[in-house]
Each structure stands twice: as C-alpha cells, then as structure tokens.
Amino acid sequence: xxxxxxxxxxxxxxxxxxxxxxxxxxxxxxxxxxxxxxxxxxxxxxxxxxxxxxxxxxxxxxxxxxxxxxxxxxxxxxxxxxxxxxxxxxxxxxxxxxxxxxxxxxxxxxxxxxxxxxxxxxxxxxxxxxxxxxxxxxxxxxxxxxxxxxxxxxxxxxxxxxxxxxxxxxxxxxxxxxxxxxxxxxxxxxxxxxxxxxxxxxxxxxxxxxxxxxxxxxxxx
Numbered sequence: 653x654x655x656x657x658x659x660x661x662x663x664x665x666x667x668x669x670x671x672x673x674x675x676x677x678x679x680x681x682x683x684x685x686x687x688x689x690x691x692x693x694x695x696x697x698x699x700x701x702x703x704x705x706x707x708x709x710x711x712x713x714x715x716x717x718x719x720x721x722x723x724x725x726x727x728x729x730x731x732x733x734x735x736x737x738x739x740x741x742x743x744x745x746x747x748x749x750x751x752x753x754x755x756x757x758x759x760x761x762x763x764x765x766x767x768x769x770x771x772x773x774x775x776x777x778x779x780x781x782x783x784x785x786x787x788x789x790x791x792x793x794x795x796x797x798x799x800x801x802x803x804x805x806x807x808x809x810x811x812x813x814x815x816x817x818x819x820x821x822x823x824x825x826x827x828x829x830x831x832x833x834x835x836x837x838x839x840x841x842x843x844x845x846x847x848x849x850x851x852x853x854x855x856x857x858x859x860x861x862x863x864x865x866x867x868x869x870x871x872x873x
Contacts (some may be wrong), residue, residue, distance in 0.1 A: 669698075672839045674839045679771075683864065685720070707749070708748060715741065754793060756791060760800065763871035765871055767843050772864075775835070779836065786825065786845075
C-alpha cells in the first residue's frame with residue numbers, strides 16, 4: 653500500500669512510499685548494473701556510535717553520466733514531482749550497520765536541496781525512521797542539539813528501544829518521530845525531503861544482513 657504525508661501549507665508531499673513502483677526486472681537489471689560498475693569504497697565511522705567500524709561500501713556515480721538502468725529508474729522516480737528536479741548525488745549503498753541520525757542537506761551545488769530517494773534492491777527486515785526535526789544548513793545532528801532545546805514529549809522509551817537503540821541515548825530527548833517507514837521491499841520507491849533528520853532502524857540486532865539500495869539526492873533544477 654502506498655503511503656504519504658502532506659504539508660498543510662505547500663501541499664507538496666513530504667514523505668512518499670510507493671510499493672511496486674518498479675518492476676522486479678527493473679530492479680534486477682539495476683542491481684546487476686550497480687554491482688558491475690566498479691569497486692565500492694568503504695565508509696568508516698570516524699566520530700559516531702560505531703566509531704572505527706565499516707558502515708557502508710559506497711559506489712558513487714557521476715550524475716551527469718549515469719549508466720542506462722540507473723538513469724532510467726531515476727527519471728521514472730522524478731515523474732512523481734510536479735516540478736523539474738536534477739540528481740546531484742547518486743550512490744549504490746551496501747549498508748552493513750545502521751546510519752546514525754543525520755539529514756542529507758549538504759551537497760556541493762548551488763541549487764536548492766529537494767528530496768532524498770531510496771530504491772531498495774531486495775527485501776530486508778529494516779526500515780528508515782524519519783523525524784519531525786529538520787536541518788537548515790548542516791547534516792550533523794550534534795550541531796542541531798547545540799542550537800535547540802530538549803523536547804517536552806520526545807520519542808517514547810519503548811519505541812526508541814525497539815527501533816533506535818543503536819543511537820546515542822541522549823539524542824532521544826531532542827527527537828519526535830514523523831513516520832516509521834515500512835520495511836525495505838523490491839520495487840519500492842521511498843522519497844522524503846532532504847531537510848528531515850532520519851536514520852536506519854537497528855536492523856543489525858536482528859541479523860537482517862547487509863542492505864543494498866540506490867540512494868539519490870535531488871535538487872530543484
């Protein structure tokens with residue numbers, strides 16, 4: 653089932669989840685193309701909760717010279733928006749450990765940050781958690797905490813322990829949940845505004861295995 657959250661003011665979609673948006677054949681061809689495109693580079697956590705550990709193997713594509721299937725699925729996803737967008741970062745992610753809390757606002761372009769697209773390559777018992785809180789000029793959540801107060805009604809402890817126990821415990825007091833997205837499924841398209849802080853759930857505690865997906869950052873053209 654598709655789900656979405658809309659704003660009261662702009663009426664633009666803030667979060668979109670579309671099941672079966674892509675066919676199985678599309679995703680199989682896409683995954684094969686990504687696996688064959690080169691050698692991913694390791695992303696090692698330098699400062700966070702998994703300091704010193706391998707978080708992800710990442711293969712970056714040149715947004716101006718995309719392989720056929722990568723380009724095709726991105727163009728198909730861009731059609732859900734009622735404005736012109738441009739991909740500014742395209743990454744094949746092999747995620748071994750959960751992403752900590754961050755947003756994807758920063759990028760070396762002069763355009764306006766727009767949406768984050770996630771295109772799963774396989775079914776896996778893991779989901780993305782999107783928070784109400786937003787970044788304005790930076791991706792790092794520790795900077796947000798320096799400039800903002802704790803919440804009167806943050807994420808409840810039970811929900812935190814279920815989905816977010818890999819995150820710093822102190823972060824809970826600054827966060828409220830906007831949406832817990834469904835588990836990653838083949839054919840699914842997930843899109844949400846790049847300003848929102850978000851993270852992976854604690855999938856490594858369930859031995860869910862490595863998550864493979866394509867991540868695309870869009871700017872307004």
